[in-house]
Amino acid sequence: xxxxxxxxxxxxxxxxxxxxxxxxxxxxxxxxxxxxxxxxxxxxxxxxxxxxxxxxxxxxxxxxxxxxxxx
Numbered sequence: 491x492x493x494x495x496x497x498x499x500x501x502x503x504x505x506x507x508x509x510x511x512x513x514x515x516x517x518x519x520x521x522x523x524x525x526x527x528x529x530x531x532x533x534x535x536x537x538x539x540x541x542x543x544x545x546x547x548x549x550x551x552x553x554x555x556x557x558x559x560x561x
Contacts, residue, residue, distance in 0.1 A: 527553070
C-alpha cells in the first residue's frame with residue numbers, strides 16, 4: 491500500500507482509510523505496512539538493513555501514503 495499509481499492512472503483515487511478499517515474489522519491482529527503507516531513502516535534501506543539501535547521517530551500527522559518526505 492505505497493500509493494504508487496501506474497502509467498496513465500495519475501488521477502486514480504485510493505480509499506486507504508476505508509481499506510484499513512475493513513482489514514482491521516476482518517483481521518484485528520493484522521499489521522498494515524505502508525510508508526505512512528497506519529501500523530508499521532519501513533525503516534531500512536532497499537536491502538532491508540537498518541542501523542543498530544534505530545528508533546526512527548516519525549510524526550505521522552502530516553504524512554500521506556505515497557507522498558512521504560524523509561526530511
